[in-house]
Amino acid sequence: MTNKINITLSTTKKEKPASNQLEFGRVFTDHMFVMDYSSSKGWYDPRIVPYEPITLSPSSMVFHYGQTVFEGLKAYRTKDDKVLLFRPDKNFQRLNLSNDRLCIPQIDEEFLIDALKQLVSIDKDWIPTAEGTSLYIRPFIIPTEYYLGVAPSKFYRFMIILSPVGSYYKEGIHPVKIFVENQYIRAVEGGTGKAKTGGNYASSLKAQDEAEKRGYSQVLWLDGVEKKYIEEVGSMNIFFKINGEIVTPSLNGSILEGVTRNSILQILNHWGVPVSERRLSMEEVYQAYKDGLLEEAFGSGTAAVISPIGEFFYKEEKMLINNGETGELSKKLYDTLTGIQTGVYEDVFNWVVEVK
Numbered sequence: 001m002t003n004k005i006n007i008t009l010s011t012t013k014k015e016k017p018a019s020n021q022l023e024f025g026r027v028f029t030d031h032m033f034v035m036d037y038s039s040s041k042g043w044y045d046p047r048i049v050p051y052e053p054i055t056l057s058p059s060s061m062v063f064h065y066g067q068t069v070f071e072g073l074k075a076y077r078t079k080d081d082k083v084l085l086f087r088p089d090k091n092f093q094r095l096n097l098s099n100d101r102l103c104i105p106q107i108d109e110e111f112l113i114d115a116l117k118q119l120v121s122i123d124k125d126w127i128p129t130a131e132g133t134s135l136y137i138r139p140f141i142i143p144t145e146y147y148l149g150v151a152p153s154k155f156y157r158f159m160i161i162l163s164p165v166g167s168y169y170k171e172g173i174h175p176v177k178i179f180v181e182n183q184y185i186r187a188v189e190g191g192t193g194k195a196k197t198g199g200n201y202a203s204s205l206k207a208q209d210e211a212e213k214r215g216y217s218q219v220l221w222l223d224g225v226e227k228k229y230i231e232e233v234g235s236m237n238i239f240f241k242i243n244g245e246i247v248t249p250s251l252n253g254s255i256l257e258g259v260t261r262n263s264i265l266q267i268l269n270h271w272g273v274p275v276s277e278r279r280l281s282m283e284e285v286y287q288a289y290k291d292g293l294l295e296e297a298f299g300s301g302t303a304a305v306i307s308p309i310g311e312f313f314y315k316e317e318k319m320l321i322n323n324g325e326t327g328e329l330s331k332k333l334y335d336t337l338t339g340i341q342t343g344v345y346e347d348v349f350n351w352v353v354e355v356k
Ligand SMILES: *Cc1c(COP(=O)(O)O)cnc(C)c1O
Pocket: 072, 196, 232, 234, 235, 236, 237, 256, 257, 258, 259, 260, 261, 300, 301, 302, 303
């Protein structure tokens, strides 16, 4: 593959939204990165071009069998006007894991980091500056062969688009209410749960919709075999603090390994906080709650970073956690992670990558 990225700059600049009006994923920057694949050429023609719609035949495979993968990460602007990416190597590593599961060809990860840096650099005026805001980065791959047969596509398009996003917590970090899902399943071992693929999200919508109608903001997913063991919360990984120890479900083949999850585990180890990655049943969490030992619970993911859980609805009962308030450890982890991401805290783990 030639590593030279062709750049075509946009002749017009779109108006940027005010930072207090930013939503998630509604507005996109002036440019995007595009690269194509064919079995004969491999990945070819990497280019940065003006953000614009793309044209595909209705028979393009992307519209039919869901052979897609994506990633999500963020760029942050520091107080002294530097631009930082948070562990982009982990995202592109995971992209290749997802690619492998979905029969999509591998991509050179070093090259992708370089391409991302060039794209973010070109659109860096789009990175909002207000507290809690950032530039959300969405790399994704679609199959582009015009064919209705069920088989891996022979052609693909890889793209990166950028979207300035507001603070996830408009009124400061606050806990959410979670419905423990006992009917629908997100993923099973052997399925696609550990890949970041659109189908996992499509199959989660119904449960999410029903939970919202009951007044809950997300669902807690249990394992697909026994419906007993805790897997994830919404599209986040999950942690509990039980009697002083942090417990998170071990990666079992159906859980998506979050970059945030991995970072939290490293931070906790660094702090010397006892952590255990193991199989954890909802019954065990319920028992800990009954015994007064369930101290905190939170989700983790790029969008919210840490999302404290104030209540679970389980077996027709409301389990209130930490009085429905954000726990001390949840808050400390949130401050630490966002501090490192925005250059306020020292990057002792060597996680941030500067975009010049
Ligand atoms: C993306 C994702 C996460 C969180 O991953 P991060 O890398 O921390 O953003 C967790 N669970 C699911 C199902 C996901 O798709």
